[in-house]
Amino acid sequence: MDHPPTxxxxxxxxxxxxxxxSPTSSEGATLRIRLRHFTWAQFxxxxxxxxxxxxLAATPHRFPGLDTIGKIFFVFDLxxxxxxxxxxxxxxxxxxxxxxxxxxxxxxxxxxxxxLISCMSQGIAGSVSSGLT
Numbered sequence: 001m002d003h004p005p006t007x008x009x010x011x012x013x014x015x016x017x018x019x020x021x022s023p024t025s026s027e028g029a030t031l032r033i034r035l036r037h038f039t040w041a042q043f044x045x046x047x048x049x050x051x052x053x054x055x056l057a058a059t060p061h062r063f064p065g066l067d068t069i070g071k072i073f074f075v076f077d078l079x080x081x082x083x084x085x086x087x088x089x090x091x092x093x094x095x096x097x098x099x100x101x102x103x104x105x106x107x108x109x110x111x112x113x114x115x116l117i118s119c120m121s122q123g124i125a126g127s128v129s130s131g132l133t
Contacts, residue, residue: 039111040108040112042084047117049076052073
């Protein structure tokens with residue numbers, strides 16, 4: 001079986017590959033570049049903080065400050081979720097066509113349900129932390 005030709009890895013090839021990549025240092029990456037890399041996967045963070053507030057509301061081992069801790073997590077979760085919504089909306093507004101690209105991307109599109117489940121956890125956590133259930 002024939003193998004594809006390999007590119008010899010000398011110093012000039014490595015420098016060329018590094019030059020073609022996006023900037024990785026904090027001084028070279030602008031907010032616009034960072035915004036392009038904000039994806040659906042970042043909604044896993046508000047999803048997990050909503051889960052923590054749900055666990056705190058459902059734990060059988062209660063103490064007087066537990067409800068307060070759960071409500072703090074819920075408010076923090078709301079702030080993080082709204083921030084994620086704003087950032088992903090800015091990504092799609094600033095970089096035209098990235099919504100279609102993200103929905104068609106083979107791995108990024110897999111994280112779209114993370115945003116939807118995060119929305120549902122906001123509703124469930126809100127009703128539990130406010131005592132509606």
